[in-house]
Every structure is written in structure tokens, then in C-alpha cells.
């Protein structure tokens with residue numbers, strides 16, 4: 001990560017602590033776990049809360065074509081940096097709560113660096129229901145968290161019938177984190 005990106009990130013942590021909610025950008029190890037299993041031949045990918053683009057870089061590093069990656073970020077300074085850094089990636093300056101309005105379908109994954117735990121349950125619901133409206137049947141909503149519990153509120157998980165898989169703890173991150181992959185529970189027959 002260029003030092004100017006790190007400086008911008010830390011500047012925004014101080015200026016908008018309630019939006020950024022992180023001690024540092026995601027580490028290379030956390031980014032690698034977030035993008036594990038993405039398929040260059042699969043559907044489009046959406047990234048939520050892209051920041052200065054560490055996870056964006058990892059998504060492209062998996063072979064996802066820039067034209068198939070859509071980043072949502074509400075911070076205007078981060079959006080400018082993302083557009084400068086990643087030619088061909090579509091950067092939407094908007095709230096992730098409106099993700100369901102993107103004109104996409106059969107999305108293979110929504111990769112989220114959002115501070116979901118610090119968001120109201122109603123906003124979490126908008127983000128998750130909007131995402132699952134665009135994801136294909138095998139699609140995953142991928143979210144890291146620093147906490148010990150699933151980063152999506154139980155009420156939202158129940159309302160959308162979500163189940164999950166969780167990674168082991170990634171110690172090489174500040175602070176250590178886990179990655180959750182949420183998917184729709186298959187209806188029992």
C-alpha cells in the first residue's frame with residue numbers, strides 16, 4: 001500500500017471516526033482471506049466500504065476484470081483515491097444501504113469492509129437484503145469482524161434466513177479479525 005494511501009486512511013480515521021471505525025487498513029492476510037474463492041469467470045463482484053482500496057486490490061489480484069467490479073464508498077476523498085488507483089473499476093459514491101439499487105444481477109460475491117457492528121439494525125437489514133437481492137443462488141456476502149460474534153444482527157439473519165461459515169482468526173491484522181461468509185439457508189423439503 002503506498003504511504004500516501006495509509007496517510008489518507010489515517011487522516012479520515014481522525015476526521016470521520018464513526019464511519020471508518022478501524023485502527024488501520026486491512027492487512028494483506030485479511031484481504032487474502034476476504035477474496036479466497038472468487039472466480040474470474042463468475043458473475044460481477046460488489047465491494048462495500050472500499051476505503052483506500054486494499055481489498056479492491058486483492059479482488060483484482062484474483063483475476064476479476066476491473067469492469068466486473070463495483071465499489072460502494074460514501075467518503076468522497078476515498079472515492080477520488082479509488083478512481084485514481086483503479087482504472088476501469090466503477091466507484092459509486094453512495095451509502096451501502098442503497099446497494100440494492102445497482103443495476104446488476106447474478107453477482108457472485110458482496111465483499112464488505114463496512115463497520116456493520118456499529119450500524120443500526122435497520123441499516124444492516126437494508127445492506128443485507130439489498131445485497132441478497134443481487135446475489136446469484138450460490139452468492140456469498142463476505143464480511144470481516146474484529147469481534148467474537150457474527151457481525152450481522154440475529155434479527156437480520158433470521159429475517160433473511162442466513163447461515164454462515166467463519167474463518168479461523170487472522171492474527172496478522174490490526175486488530176486480529178475473522179471473516180464470515182453468509183449465504184441463504186436452503187429451504188428444507
Ligand SMILES: C[S@@+](CC[C@H](N)C(=O)[O-])C[C@H]1O[C@@H](n2cnc3c(N)ncnc32)[C@H](O)[C@@H]1O
Pocket residue numbers: 019020021022024025026048049050051052053054055072073074075078094095096097113114115
Ligand atoms: C473499516 S473501513 C474499511 C476500509 C477498507 N475496505 C479496508 O478494509 O481497509 C470502513 C469503510 O466503510 C466506509 N463506510 C462506512 N459506512 C458506510 C456506508 N453506510 N456506506 C458506504 N461506505 C461506508 C468508510 O468510509 C470506510 O471507508
